[in-house]
Amino acid sequence: MMRIAVDGPSGAGKSTVARRIADRLGIDYIDTGAMYRAVGYKLLKEGVSLENTEAVQELLDRTEIDFSNGKIFLDGEDVSGLIRTQEIAGQASACSAIGIVRTKLVDLQRKMGREKSVIMDGRDIGTNVFPDAEYKFFITASAEERARRRCEELKAGGQEAEPEQILAAIRKRDHDDSTRAINPLRKADDAVEIDTTHMSIDEVTDYICREMNR
Secondary structure, eight states, X not given: OOEEEEEOOTTSSXXXXXXXXXXXXXXXXXXHHHHHHHHXXXXXXXXXXXXXXXXXXXXXXXXXXXXETTEEEETTEEOTTTSXXXXXXXXXXXXXXXXXXXXXXXXXXHHHHHHSOEEEEESSIIIIIOTTOSEEEEEEOOHHHHHHHHHHHHHHTTOOOOXXXXXXXXXXXXXXXXXXXXXXXXXXXXXXXXXXXXXXXXXXXXXXXXXXXX
């Protein structure tokens, strides 16, 4: 059994690369960012304020999250397409700074990693969720390149994309993720850093596979 940790800022290509690696190795891919998005989506849907700790805890107690065939299920419902909006991205970042939310989701992530071989991407996988992971990578790219990729993703999904607003949102999320008090975004000391600004998904995937076979 092995655990592969892939960390890095929003839009660096972590999820796409992790999926490719999972397919190549025949292991499960766990999208932790989608887990926070799912909780954020449910909080918004039910009108629960992040400041109402008691209500947030009650919601978490009746929340089930699972992955199947590349899709994420929230309480049995496929929400894969519902959580990929800028509004939910912002809510996910806010959720990730709340201790009780992180405790709930990190417990779920660790449970998954104890039961099977996984590749997991997020902000604190190599530093907190699996500090003893067999392989650790930190994937990054310039904010401008990440904004460009996000615009293309939104347009491909039929959504409007405002480049300047998206760049500003990415920079804000970078700041929020790296300065939060609880398990902030940072590169693990023993992680291999990969700047993907001028790399294709295939190039990044091949690079990681070579590193794992060294």
